[in-house]
Amino acid sequence: MSDVPARDREVVAGAIFRGGRLLLAQRTSPPALAGRWELPGGKVEEFETPQAALARELREELAVEVRCGARIGVDVQLSAGLVLRAYRAELVSGEPVALDHAQLAWVDAEELLSMDLVDNDRAWIPELLEELRAL
Ligand code: 523
Numbered sequence: 001m002s003d004v005p006a007r008d009r010e011v012v013a014g015a016i017f018r019g020g021r022l023l024l025a026q027r028t029s030p031p032a033l034a035g036r037w038e039l040p041g042g043k044v045e046e047f048e049t050p051q052a053a054l055a056r057e058l059r060e061e062l063a064v065e066v067r068c069g070a071r072i073g074v075d076v077q078l079s080a081g082l083v084l085r086a087y088r089a090e091l092v093s094g095e096p097v098a099l100d101h102a103q104l105a106w107v108d109a110e111e112l113l114s115m116d117l118v119d120n121d122r123a124w125i126p127e128l129l130e131e132l133r134a135l
Contacts, residue, residue, distance in 0.1 A: 004132070006081065008013075008077075008081055008082060008083040009043065009044065009081055009083070010043075010044045010053075010082075010083055010084075010085055011041060011042065011043050011044070011048055011078060011082065011083070011084045011085070012041045012042070012050045012053050012054045012057065012084075012085060012086075012087060013038065013039035013040065013041035013054075013084060013086045013087070013121065014039055014040055014041050014046055014054050014057075014058050014066060014068075014070050014086070014087060014088075014089035015039055015086055015087065015088050015089060015124075015128065015131075016058075016066065016088075016089045016090075016091055016096070017088070017131060017132070017135060018091065018106065018135065019106075019135075020108060020132065020135040021107055021108050021132070022102070022106070022107055022108075022112060022128055022131075023039075023062075023096060023104060023105075023106055024037040024039065024105045024106075024107055024112075024117075025037065025038055025039075025040040025061070025098065025100075025101040025103075025104050025105075025113060026038075026060075026086075026098075026101050026102040026103050026104070026105070027101060027102070027118065028100070028101060028102050033102070033118055034102075035116070036116050036117065036118045037105070037115045037116060037117050037118065038118045038120075038121050039086055039121055039124070039132050040057065040058060040061050040062060040100075040101065040119065040120070041053075041054060041057050041058070041061075041086075042057040042060075042061070042117035048071070049128055050085065050087065051068035051087075054066065054068045054069075054087055055068060058089060060099065060100065061098075061099055061100040061101065062094070062095035062096040062097060062098070062099065062104075063070070063094055063095075063097050063099055064091055064092075064093065064095070064096050065091075065092040065094055066089040066090060066091055066092055067089070067090045067092050067094045068087050068088075068089055069087060069088030069089065069090055070087065070088055071085060071086065071088075072085055072086045072087065072088055072124060072127050072128070072131070073086050073124035073126075073127045073128070074123050074124070076120045076123050078120065084120055086121075086124050092103060093102060108132060109129050109132040112125065112128060112129065112132065113125075117125050
């Protein structure tokens with residue numbers, strides 16, 4: 001047993017902006033979240049950096065290559081030992097397609113406010129809106 005507390009495992013989510021819009025993805029699972037919208041992403045694997053995990057998740061889910069940028073918004077504690085963080089993601093190549101989601105949407109500031117976002121991602125609305133309104 002070690003006295004050093006284990007670091008939280010991270011779930012990463014990507015904020016992709018283009019032409020004054022933000023990419024959102026509609027979840028298909030679990031049933032409680034199906035139909036609700038999120039910034040796409042997933043769990044960081046052991047020995048993987050958050051940046052590499054974001055690139056891998058967005059490649060798997062959207063068929064795009066991204067460069068992971070700066071953090072955006074607050075840490076969201078999902079459960080003991082699991083924290084959700086958003087990062088900017090810059091599209092390097094490919095056009096996003098919904099390989100793992102029901103559908104995708106490119107939203108402007110007004111549309112973002114009307115989307116049924118998953119509760120966790122609502123924590124980032126202030127920063128996302130600020131970015132969209134500045135574009
Ligand atoms: N969230 C969340 N918002 C958000 C993401 C990418 C994830 O609230 N933008 C939550 C949903 C799950 C947990 O984070 O409770 C893991 O996300 P998930 O299921 O997208 O990640 P996976 O696919 O890596 O997880 P497993 O299928 O469990 O391996």
